[in-house]
Amino acid sequence: xxxxxxxxxxxxRLAALMTAxxxxxxxxxxxxxxxxxxxxxxxxxxxLSVPVVAVESRDPRVVVKRALAEFRGRRVLIVGHSDTVPAxxxxxxxxxxxxxxxxxxxxxxxxxxxxxxxxxxxxxELP
Numbered sequence: 001x002x003x004x005x006x007x008x009x010x011x012x013r014l015a016a017l018m019t020a021x022x023x024x025x026x027x028x029x030x031x032x033x034x035x036x037x038x039x040x041x042x043x044x045x046x047x048l049s050v051p052v053v054a055v056e057s058r059d060p061r062v063v064v065k066r067a068l069a070e071f072r073g074r075r076v077l078i079v080g081h082s083d084t085v086p087a088x089x090x091x092x093x094x095x096x097x098x099x100x101x102x103x104x105x106x107x108x109x110x111x112x113x114x115x116x117x118x119x120x121x122x123x124x125e126l127p
Contacts, residue, residue, distance in 0.1 A: 003039045010106055013126055015043035027074035030055055030067045037079045044077065060087035085109065093119040
């Protein structure tokens, strides 16, 4: 299904947040093959003129591999689902994160994967 009105509002807030926050704007966006993921990414991709790569697999290993292949060394936003985001973050950060409920739509993880030290994870909630 398409994004709800609340989902569209969250997508606009995400775009506003990431375009306003210096240093957080992604160089590209990876989305799942589901329509809602693409619709969530669209406002930000349009505002920044960055590519959106759709990954048809819900397997976190495939998503992470594709994100790293496309955007290694750059910032990438991965738009996932409550049942895939924690596993994606865990693969990138090599540390456990809490499970998400199906009703969590505004959770944003920032994962920094430096070259010489351990990855760091920051969990944010969009207003």
